Every structure is written in C-alpha cells, then in structure tokens.
Amino acid sequence: MALHGDNVPARHSPGRREGNPFLGLANPALENEIIPPLNTLSQHPVPPEVAYQLVHDELLLDGSARLNLATFVTTWMEPQAHQLMAESVDKNMIDKDEYPQTAAIENRCVAILADLWHAPEADVATGCSTTGSSEACMLAGMALKRRWAARTGADPSRKPNLVMGANVQVCWEKFCRYWDVEPRLVPVEGDRLHLGAEQAVAHCDENTIGVVAILGSTFDGSYEPVADIAAALDELAASGGPDVPIHVDGASGGMIAPFLDPDLVWDFRLPRVASINTSGHKYGLVYPGVGWAIWRDADALPKELVFNVNYLGGDMPTFALNFSRPGSEVIAQYYTFFRLGFEGYVAVQQASRDVATWLAGEVEKLGPYRLITRGDQLPVFAFTTSDDVTEWDVFAVSRGLREHGWQVPAYTFPQDRTDLAVLRIVCRHGFSRDLADLFLHDLTSVTTTLQKDVAKVGSSGPTSFHH
Numbered sequence: 001m002a003l004h005g006d007n008v009p010a011r012h013s014p015g016r017r018e019g020n021p022f023l024g025l026a027n028p029a030l031e032n033e034i035i036p037p038l039n040t041l042s043q044h045p046v047p048p049e050v051a052y053q054l055v056h057d058e059l060l061l062d063g064s065a066r067l068n069l070a071t072f073v074t075t076w077m078e079p080q081a082h083q084l085m086a087e088s089v090d091k092n093m094i095d096k097d098e099y100p101q102t103a104a105i106e107n108r109c110v111a112i113l114a115d116l117w118h119a120p121e122a123d124v125a126t127g128c129s130t131t132g133s134s135e136a137c138m139l140a141g142m143a144l145k146r147r148w149a150a151r152t153g154a155d156p157s158r159k160p161n162l163v164m165g166a167n168v169q170v171c172w173e174k175f176c177r178y179w180d181v182e183p184r185l186v187p188v189e190g191d192r193l194h195l196g197a198e199q200a201v202a203h204c205d206e207n208t209i210g211v212v213a214i215l216g217s218t219f220d221g222s223y224e225p226v227a228d229i230a231a232a233l234d235e236l237a238a239s240g241g242p243d244v245p246i247h248v249d250g251a252s253g254g255m256i257a258p259f260l261d262p263d264l265v266w267d268f269r270l271p272r273v274a275s276i277n278t279s280g281h282k283y284g285l286v287y288p289g290v291g292w293a294i295w296r297d298a299d300a301l302p303k304e305l306v307f308n309v310n311y312l313g314g315d316m317p318t319f320a321l322n323f324s325r326p327g328s329e330v331i332a333q334y335y336t337f338f339r340l341g342f343e344g345y346v347a348v349q350q351a352s353r354d355v356a357t358w359l360a361g362e363v364e365k366l367g368p369y370r371l372i373t374r375g376d377q378l379p380v381f382a383f384t385t386s387d388d389v390t391e392w393d394v395f396a397v398s399r400g401l402r403e404h405g406w407q408v409p410a411y412t413f414p415q416d417r418t419d420l421a422v423l424r425i426v427c428r429h430g431f432s433r434d435l436a437d438l439f440l441h442d443l444t445s446v447t448t449t450l451q452k453d454v455a456k457v458g459s460s461g462p463t464s465f466h467h
C-alpha cells in the first residue's frame, strides 16, 4: 500500500522515517508526512487510522461546542442518545416502507407536538419532521401561499406578501426570495424590538398570505405578542378586512413556552394560528438537524403539496424539500421525549431559564452594561454597553471573550435600530450554573481589561470590528 501517492506531498523526506521510533499506522510521526487532500482526491488510499487521526486533529481547531454561547443548537446529549443515533445512522428517513418503525416513531413525535401545542385533533395530527426550522418554515410558508391563492383565485397580477418583523430569522427572507413572495418587514422602532400587533395589522392587505409571529426573537430571546397579533387580525377580519392566518415560528420557544409558560396562549388555542414550527435540535434537546412543522388540521395543509410516492414500496405521502435524510435525529427526538416526559422538560428548561436570569442579573450588576432582555422568556438575553461607555464596545468584548474560549456573538439590530449593538448569550442545557459562574468571571476580567486599556492609552475610539 502506498502512503505517499503522486499527489500526496511529503512534508519531510521519507528518509527520516527510519530513525523515528514512533512509526506506525496512527501516530503523529507518520501523519507528519501526509497532507490531507485539499482540492483534488489523493491518488491512493491511506489507512483508516491515519485518515481518522488527521481529520480529528484538524477539528481541534474548531471552537469548543459547549463554550459556544452563540448557538441555540443542542451541544450535549446523553450517552444512550449517542448510542441510539449510532445504531440508526444508516436509516434513511424517507424509506418509510423499509423502516416502518422509524416512520411510526416520526408520527408519534408529530402527535406529541400537536398535543403539546393544543391542536384540535392531535390524534390525527398533520405534520412532519424536517432538517430544521428553516425547512419547516419553507413548508409552512408554501402552505400559506397555496391557501391564499385558493382564497383569492389564481390571479397572476397579484403579488403575495408575508408580514413579519424586521427581526425575523433569515429563513423567512429566504422563503420570500425562493418562492417569490414580497417580504413585508415591519421595522423595529425605539424600544419595540420585535413585531407589534398594531404594526402587523397595518401592513396587511388582500395579498397577505400570513403573518409570522416569533416565539421568541433570535435577536434577543423576547416573545412576540402572538395573542395580541391574533386579536388584532380577528378585528381586521370582523371589520370586513382580509382574513389573515398566523404562522408561529417557535424555532426555540415552541419547546420552552409549553413547559415554562403554560398560561401564555400562543399556539393552536388561538383559532387564527394555522401552523407552528420548532427546531428539535434547539430546545427540543436533540443534536442537529431535526425540525418539525405542524398544521392546525388537515385543511390547513393543501393536499396538492403532499406527494405520494410508490417506488419505496407502499404508497407513502411525503411533504419535504429534500428526499433522503438521516432517521437518527428523529429517533433521538423520540428518545428525548420518552426519557424526559413533561416533567423532565420542565426541569431542564427551568434550569436553563434560572441560569439565564441569574447571569443576566449579574451582568447588569457589573455596571457598564445595560440589559435589553433578562432571559425570562427564551433562556437567552442580550445586553449592550451603557451610555457612558464610549471608548470600547460590544465587539471588543466579544473578541476579548474569545481569548478565554467563549464564543459570544456581537451584532447590530436590524434596520432602524442598527445603532443598537448587543452581545447575546444563549443558555442551553449543559451550560450549568458553574460554567455560567466561570463565564461571569471571564466577562468581568475582559471588561476590567478594556476599562484599564482605555485609561492607559486614552481615547482611541471604539473598535471598527463588526461581526
């Protein structure tokens, strides 16, 4: 077997190998002499141990997922979940006839979510798994567009629009561009950093396919007032205006509110809510990528969007953008539902909210920061520098925290509040109170250093770095 193919350049002369006592298939000395393929395939195979070790070593350069306070996505699962995922990694979710039990498990998850979100007929729930919320939002958006076309007649001169806050996640702008829908972005304004009921209604007209309400906002973790938006749209319809359905983007909050805010009415209890999505891989507590889209009932999902394929055996209805996809995440979702039950989810999500609200309070106490949100809706909070801080900014803090291994994004709010730059902390399962304490220690140290540097150097103005 050749280890050095024609296009596998040696970093050192092979002659050195003789004198190296560590020579073997998977050791650093051998790997020193092989460069992984960058742009073209290598000519020859390498032993699996070598390929494994080199790829593994490169990945050491990634940040630590557990210290990534930027992501909403699950970074820790139990060994039993790892085991189940490894056992099912070879199952294609689409092969429902070959893997009927995986398909049955997917259906159980759909029913569980429909029940959790108070769908009127959860036992005959209408929904599907997806690769994440983005795909779920595309499917829900397509259903809204089809229903609007059916309501208004297929008049090609009419251009459909979708009303949503300027704070929506990029998947909604993608939906609008890919499916030729006008994005009606309601600007954020002053201290209103997400969609308001009055503003949503003011942007609706006969061509509005729906209003997207977010639970909660990616920018700061705040819940949008879904019930108020629904009430305002009810009034609009009652006064002879258009009858506009709501889609709730519960990418994160769809798996927080049912457990921590049972009295908050945001889901199918509101008759105007036609569909809801969530990311199983966020507060659903599963590794990426799994998401869910659930419709109020079969009528909310136009039949022509569902394809029936027979070449997998059986006659299988599918509603998805892609075809093949791993079944392991869906199985991991079911494992987590089964493992935690309602009480388990309450305990895990409450622990994240407790860490978030505690940490937000401690950050506020540091002095030079002002909280935008307090972690009491999503376990997520955003903060900015207080008005008297003029010599450094949130971007410098983000850089400083990276030196301690923490990844905390700094970014500006959307149009009309781009003057507001914040840091955002996502508290997830696995970010324990102990880790939060260590984080606070590092944030304190970064803040003190920035303040001292300013005192030493004098005014140098804020950093020009923008995330």
Ligand SMILES: Cc1ncc(COP(=O)(O)O)c(C=O)c1O
Pocket (backbone or CB within 6 Å): 072, 131, 132, 133, 134, 135, 137, 169, 171, 214, 216, 217, 218, 249, 251, 252, 279, 291
């Ligand atoms: C509100 C909201 N919607 C949709 C998405 C997209 O989710 P996914 O990453 O699961 O595709 C996100 C991701 O952060 C989000 O916060």
